[in-house]
Amino acid sequence: MNIIDLLRNNAEKYPSKIGFIDEENEITFQKMLKSVEKFSSSELLKNKNQTIGLILENSIEGIIAYLGIINSGKIVHIIPPNITEKNFINQIKSSNPSAIICSEKNQTNFSNFNDKDIPIYTNEEIISKSTIQEKIPDINKIAYLIYTSGTTSEPKGVPISHEMIEFTTKNIVKILGYSKNDIDLTPLPLYHSFGLGCLHTSIYVGSTFVLLKNANNLENILNSLKKFNATTLAAVPTTLTKLLRFKNKYLKEKFSNIRLVITNSTSIPKNTVNDLKAILENRKLATYYGLTEASRSTFMIFNKNAKLDESVGKPAPGVKIKIEKFDKKLEIGEILIQGKNVIKNYWNNSIADKNLEGGWLQTSDIGYFDNDENLFLVGRNDDIINIGGEKVIPSEIEEMIKQIPEIEDIVAFGIDNEIFGKTIKVNIIKKNNSNLDKTKILSYCLKNLEKFKIPSKIEFVDKIPKNEYGKVKRSMLK
Secondary structure: OOHHHHHHHHHHHOOOOEEEEOOOOEEEHHHHHHHHHHHHOEHHHOOOOOEEEEEOOOOHHHHHHHHHHHHOOOEEEEEOOOOOHHHHHHHHHHHOOOOEEEOHHHHHHHHHHOOOOOOEEEHHHHHHOEOOOOOOOOOOOEEEEEEOOOOOOOOOEEEEEHHHHHHHHHHHHHHHOOOOOOEEEEOOOOOOHHHHHHHHHHHHHOOEEEEOOOOOOHHHHHHHHHHOOOOEEEOOHHHHHHHOOOOHHHHHHHOOOOOEEEEEOOOOOHHHHHHHHHHHOOOEEEEEEEEOOEEEEEEEEOOOOHHHOOEEEEEOOOEEEEEEEOOOOOOOEEEEEEEOOEOOOOOOOOOHHHHEEOOEEEEEEEEEEOOOOOEEEEEEHHHOEEEOOEEEOHHHHHHHHOOOOOEEEEEEEEEEEOOOEEEEEEEEEEOOOOOOOHHHHHHHHHHHOOHHHOOOEEEEOOOOOEOOOOOEOHHHHO
8 A cells, every 4th residue: 555545545534634734834634635636637747757856845835745746656756955966966867857846945046956957846836737637647666766865975866665665664653553643743854764754654544743844943842742742753863862951840841742752773872862761751762773775674662671772673573684794703794684675776776786685785784683682783884993904893982982971972983004004083072161181081991992992093073073863974084
């Protein structure tokens, strides 16, 4: 069953129920379906090309456009509004859309990027050309095309099928207990798979989906929890950590209706997990591990066992995960994933397809299983530092040094060395008013780390480069 079928079911079962809310408007399931059908009947969408570009913003209009393109039988090429000109041009050349759709606000900006004379329409222009559909087109097997971030290489097109969406969404609902009674609040961007997955989940169960525009407006997030009586909150670890700066009593009041907080597995600080568990008490705090190519591959519902606070949980039902060890000395290796949530191939990219062998996706993530088959992440293949033949995982260095109380944040990475090939450098952010010096750090390392793991260079910095999901941009450091 595809996402349009699910929307149609909701429109029949709950026609007058508010299904979608943004910061300006709200719309019932029935009106949403009619708006989607009107959008998809536009003459401007009738062409031979498979793909339609969509500069997807967090709004009801954005959701209508997303579902409308799918309902027209096309594949949605999802384009982030904040995309760089270079990435925009590369993605357009790869996806070859027949048109690009965006809000009126973005039309001029992206027209300046457009070097292929692809027509750029506003949502209003698409709807103004709607006609009576004599025949409803078949839904394409591929729902949308999304490009990876490309922080270390050229972005790769990832085609997501309706089968993958259904498989993943069923697991989300089963494991986290979503229902039609939920009111799901998300400040996540829809142009990422995390936010889009939350939208699919709400449509799947017929709950109310509340969409915020800005994850940095913390007061608005907290006020929206109470304003809409939200029962679930989806947010990245960075947002959750920032929210915890508010007083505990204030947060408990704001979170009083929340039964579930779901985040993703990128670098969740231990303190964030502990503080959130205290605020939620016996309610659910959960995370997942996955890639754009293999969404929601594991789930972790945190409990009182602190030893599991850094785990991303067990494989989801129907998903297989194995560790391909690359060094006999280490009990860790590259994570490989197989399941119906894994893509069959990349978009017109035979080189990238080499990462898919026998249905197994080579993730480039490094991890290990404990004795109870809980998965732990420790880094990326590209992060490994080879020091005179000894392989070092940066996270091991970071976790050890981070135990020094005066340290706010730390990143370890390799730098060139004539003798050893590489040695370790650490960049450190000190806590406010700390008089921490390099001598104390070096002394601590000498006591707690093997000799080849001791940093050869220590630098105090004001900022560590991270993306919006809290993942360190190590390529910028190297």
